[in-house]
Amino acid sequence: MMFRLIFITLYILHNIIFSNGQNVQTQPPQDACVSSSTILRCPSNYVVVVRSATYGVAQVLGSCSYTIGDCVADAMSIISCTTDSVECSIYVTRKKLPQCNDHYASYVRIDYDCVPIVMDDSVKEYYVCKNVTDITSDHGIIKSPGYPTQFQTTTAECFRAIHVPDDKRVRLWLSDLYIGSTSTNCADDHLYVVDSIQTYQLCGLQRYAYPYLCSSTILIQYLVTTDYSHYRGMRMYFDIVDRSSNDSCPNPNGTVTAVPATTPAITTIDPDITTHEPVYVTLGIASPILSVQLCKGKLFN
Numbered sequence: 001m002m003f004r005l006i007f008i009t010l011y012i013l014h015n016i017i018f019s020n021g022q023n024v025q026t027q028p029p030q031d032a033c034v035s036s037s038t039i040l041r042c043p044s045n046y047v048v049v050v051r052s053a054t055y056g057v058a059q060v061l062g063s064c065s066y067t068i069g070d071c072v073a074d075a076m077s078i079i080s081c082t083t084d085s086v087e088c089s090i091y092v093t094r095k096k097l098p099q100c101n102d103h104y105a106s107y108v109r110i111d112y113d114c115v116p117i118v119m120d121d122s123v124k125e126y127y128v129c130k131n132v133t134d135i136t137s138d139h140g141i142i143k144s145p146g147y148p149t150q151f152q153t154t155t156a157e158c159f160r161a162i163h164v165p166d167d168k169r170v171r172l173w174l175s176d177l178y179i180g181s182t183s184t185n186c187a188d189d190h191l192y193v194v195d196s197i198q199t200y201q202l203c204g205l206q207r208y209a210y211p212y213l214c215s216s217t218i219l220i221q222y223l224v225t226t227d228y229s230h231y232r233g234m235r236m237y238f239d240i241v242d243r244s245s246n247d248s249c250p251n252p253n254g255t256v257t258a259v260p261a262t263t264p265a266i267t268t269i270d271p272d273i274t275t276h277e278p279v280y281v282t283l284g285i286a287s288p289i290l291s292v293q294l295c296k297g298k299l300f301n
Contacts, residue, residue, distance in 0.1 A: 022120060026113050031110075033107050034094045036092055037091045038089075043086065047117050047176075048086075049112060049114075050112045051111045051209040053079050053111075055107075065107060065109075073097045073099040075095075081207060092108045115237050117175055117176075123137065125143065128222045134163075138240045142236045143236075144234045151228075151231045152224075156223075157222070162217070162240075163216065168243055169240070170240055171210070172237070173208070174202065175237050176232060177204070177208075177233075186202070186203035189223065190202070190203045191234055214250070215249070
């Protein structure tokens, strides 16, 4: 009887923590030794979005966790969480850090969020290319046309704005982006997030936890001109929270200016085409990894 009561209590707590309101769940920092693997986990209908990853040189010999005073360096290059799996496995490579007097890293510290990918209430799902309704919910999902299985290019630049009162601010997570990235500076295929302070520009295959967004109006711009059968488009989660009393935003009501729109020229890539240039070069995505071992006095051709 006692075991059953404990089980029911844990089940209720799990649903309160992970399902209540379908809000983003910030996870405790996860440390892992170099030359080992670690797994980031989320509950069902959530995905892993990494906020930061840092190599660290431990002051204590053999330590694999961060302590104040450790020399640290960016480690986002080892993060490859780009699917809707509830788990993301990461291998922590051994790396020499020029920022830390060429010492080798002892560990990696990863900060990540579990971000909802579906809404129980369809009213909280919006489309970046449809402005017929204002965004009125305090959290929700914004998607591109046809996301994810019926990918569509856009005939023009799409704009979507989120407006909040002065005592509120917007938080954003890009829980999925898979569009073209072949053009210089993401000109032909891009996702912009613009506030009164700066513009965030992304393209290609990405997941991203946006840092502090300052203004009371956030503008989202989306343009896709390259058509490819494997592309999905974009999915973004937002929530609206109270602005802190000691908020450092210099001008929350500042003017938000859209990035000048470009004239789209649609490009279609046949997934079955055979060329001298590999498809990963054409699409601007990472190439396959080739691992080799060379012995002294041998050549690699």
